Amino acid sequence: MQTRRDQLQAYRYLLRRILAAMLGSEPESLEQPMRRVSTATFAGAMVGALACAGVALYGWLADTNATRWKNEPNALIVEKETNAAYLYLPKSQLASGGDQPATPEPPAGLTGERDEKDMVLVQVLNYTSAQLILDGPVKVVRVSKKSLEGIPRGPRVGIPLAPNSVPDKENLVFAPWTVCSTARTVDDQTRLRVDLVIGTANEELDADPIGDRGLLVSAPDGTTHLVWKGKRLEVDADALRSLSLSPSSAVPVSEMWLGTIEAGQPLAAPVVPQRGNPSPFQIEGRTATIGQVFHTPSPDAYFVMLEDGFSRISEVQALLLLGSGTAREGGRVQTEPTEIPISAVNQASSQTATMLVPDLPETPPELVDLGSADGVPVCLSYEDPEEGVTVLTGGRLPAPAETATDTADDPNTGGGTVGLADRVLVPPGKGTIVGLLPGRDLDPQGYFLITEDGVKYPVPDRQTLAKLGYNGVDPLLVPPSMLRLIPQGPALTTEAAHRTAAFEPSRQ
Secondary structure, X not given: OOOHHHHHHHHHHHHHHHHHHHHHOOXXXXXXXXXHHHHHHHHHHHHHHHHHHHHHHHHHHHHHHHHHHHXXXXXXXXXXXXXXXXXXXXXXXXXXXXXXXXXXXXXXOOOOOOOHHHEEEEEEOOHHHHHHHOOOOOEEEEEOOHHHOOOOEOOOEOOOOOOOOOOOHHHEOOOOEEEEEEEEEEOOEEEEEEEEEEOOOHHHHOOEXXXXXXXXXXXXXXXXXXXXXXXXEEEOHHHHHHOOOOHHHOEEOOHHHHHOOEEOOOEOOOOOOOOOOEEEEEEOOEEEEOOOEEEEOOOOEEEEEEOOEEEEEOHHHHHHHHHXXXXXXXXXXXXXXXXXXXXXXXXXXXXXXXXXXXXXXXXOOOEOOOOOOOOOOEEEXXXXXXXXXXXXXXXXXXXXXXXXXXXXOOHHHOOOOOOOOOEEEOOOOOEEEEEEOOOOOOOOOOEEEEOOOOOEEEEOOHHHHHHOOOOOOOOEEEOHHHHOOOOEOOOOOHHHHHOEOOOOOOOO
16 A cells, blocks of 8 residues: 555655756756756855855955054054055153153953054165164064054154164174275376274285384375284384384375374484483493493393483384484484493392383384285274284285265265265174273273274263164273264164154255
């Protein structure tokens, strides 16, 4: 007996055969009529639903991204279309000049929220100013111009002429600092040029240190100096004649180059009180004269007679006394030292005065022979305040970068802008941090950032250095005589970065 289930299945079978016969003219077809149409309709509906969901999700995400930069800490907002840079800051921070933090604490009772009514979008002049304004490492966020529409604006802030890019900590170079003076003869005129090379090893310059030798140089003011062991000793005409030095062999150098060398005592005859008067001592039966020069063959040494006896002097001092006409023997000018045994000196040695001068060479130094000095650099290399400077000659200066500062304006005067080097050469992409050394055993008086374009920017303290990304950097201490060769830009301070950048209309 048939059940209701069997009857239902039979009815559906009959109905499917009738539909197949009407739609496909094949009542015995095994495939359900309109199956493909139904499947395609269902698939299309699902694809449409998914597309609508995707569009809705994209719209939600796009709207979120458009304002996400507001919540980015330490964000430098860069407009995609124009590359204009902005900061999103509290009004209170701008009014306080940086005393308030760039990312304020949420109001009492709230967490993770800040008062949007206090926030304004301000254009910042350069990347360095943004570093000084924000509280941590800068994160660049690029947004569309449309995303910034309707945001309240504040005044344009920043430090005019501050560098738009500063070197990373890994790209800092320090020693050596090399100051070079180069003389060239053009149209019978001597043209002097001063270059400051930072961070390039002496081996790369292929220059030769002079060691214990001396270098005779002449300044534009007509004075002559002996450069010896990192110091400059002024030499007058009497000293040149006494030491058989020819003024024509002096190498022309710039006054700025000379100013970077520590000045020693002038190379001149020592002053002998009561010179020319008889002394109270008898030497080999004759009365010695105060100011008389003596020589002992063993040991080979020189002495001068003072009021209370013999005082040791160097060979150079003896030559200066004899050559300048200040040495006396009796009533006449002494031109040759008096030979005596050392025993005579031991019997009448001076107990109150010494005439030896540490800055002066004891014997006439061998001079560096540059031959034709035309176009040959004469350099000073500085690496450490304890070691002073090393004198170098010859070599090749590095080619300047296109961004290197060049202050030369009158090559006939031995320098460009007064007091500045003609060129400051820093390796491309590099920079340095230095401290101003006012004197030996003194703490640095401020710091400077020097960029690849050869400009120094004052930085007040180590906290500001840390804001610029130089936390933990140990600056090279440099004397003022070298620092003043570099043109100076604006001071990089937090207060200056918060100042409004005033618009100056053209006067034309």
